Amino acid sequence: MSLNETLTRAMPQRWQAPGLVPSLLFCVFIAFFAWSLSRAGISIPDLIAGIPAMGTIASEMVPPATDRLLPMMNSVLTTFQMALVGAGIGIVLSFPIAILATRTLSPHPIVYSATRAFVSFVRTVPDLAWALFFVASVGLGPFAGTLALIMDTIGFCGRFFAESMEEVDPGPSEALAAMGAKRADIIACAVVPAATPGLTNASLYSLEKAVRSSVVLGLVGAGGIGAELAVSMEMFRYDQAATIVLMIFVLVLGVERFSAYARSKFLDGARPKL
């Protein structure tokens, strides 16, 4: 082909009309959303009628009760400790699971698919369902809650650890393989260092998530501050409930601040040199 041959100029259209099938699907979606609105029981009159009750509850919340401060603080501490241990053990267990669920590191495609399926299943079951299951099997108390948090963390970290490790540049791994390094060496020296930001992020986020869900787990008897909150609400002690909510707020905020600090330390490249 010679250079002075006239080339066809091809200006792309500004807009392209969507095809028939996408248009139909969009209309179906809009119709479904409208139906869902009607089934969600949204009722403006009910909302308006509820405002005085909300006002009463809110006014009863101030001032927050201080009569059971010490036992409540103890419960908050238990909640946090459950979350810490649950997330910690969950993160440690997630790591080998994630390696099996990483396409590039898994020893066999069948192992990869099976592990992926397992992690997806664990993630699909809600934390409250795990808590009910463990309360029924190991009894009431923080142990059931901790087990539920471990499962929840595995479902979350198993997936995101695997994705972090799948996304790393394959170059360093190939270089180590070319030298004759073992799979364990490659994982430890090429994959994990490159995936550190992703692994750190997922771990810290799973800790935040565990703290938030550990509060709710108490509602089904799996230990911690949730039980106190349920009792206060049932006994119409909204001032106590307010204290508990404030404590939870401080706890979650504290964990998130710590998380942000740890992230900045780990991700900005200023870590000690290994």
Next chain:
Amino acid sequence: MLLRDILNMPTSSAIDRIRVIDGPNAVDLEREGAQSAPSLPRFTDAPGINSKTALAVKGLGKTYTTQNGTNTVLRDVSFAINAGDSVAIVGANGSGKSTSLRCAMRLIEPTTGEIFLEGRPLMGLSGLALRKARSKVGFVFQKHNLSTRLSVLSNVLHGGFARGCGIRNWTHSIAPKEERDRALDCLDQVGLADLAGRRADQLSGGQSQRVAIARALMQGPSLIFADEPAASLDPKAGEDMMALFSDLCRRTGLTLIVVSHNLEHALAYADRLIGLQAGSVVLDRKSTGLTREDLAWLYEETGA
């Protein structure tokens, strides 16, 4: 056709002599080639392995099967390289240069062919035996491929994995003293002993590539495969890189196989050129007396 003829006119005799393996006049030229270039290795039957052969590949082929059919990227590639030689593999983009290196180390599993590394067959090996064999070859890539979140010294220590250095070589903080000393010596050989404690992402491109070479030296290799080692560097750094390779090989007697599309580098630093075109070896001769222009035909479109 026109362009090639015009380009080739002044040096057509040189072209004829080097176009020995393939091409329209293959039979005539082969005779002429045999007369004028006796050192020319040819693989008509046996790959001529002897005690001096560092690497021999015979009939190496790689075919990818895709939905649209098959795509053959290497066909019947054969060459033998003597210990201490420095050889450049040249050719256009997509001619199979990098693939042939990767196939020779089975980083990409070849579809056909045999590979002999220091006389021992590589094809049947797996596990520890394959890792031991691979450790004899220091592979330097176009990208430095360092673990950039680790220190320079740790990266060099990783070269010791195949010798059976285990977990303690993961990071220099826990590595045995002998290994640390050895790694620092390797860094010294590439002139970077002063940067051992630095994090690898704080190096320039040329420095990173030199750390990659130090890591390859840490393996205690007998061959170095370099896949476009200068391509991601600026011209000055690229020149330094090639000079370093050349110097290392002269001092230590390492065998060097470098893939390059930089013909100046190939001609200046290699004793022998292997040219690939569309996955086949179309040129294999000493580099002495050749010029850039003599090799221009390698980069022409084929298969049209």
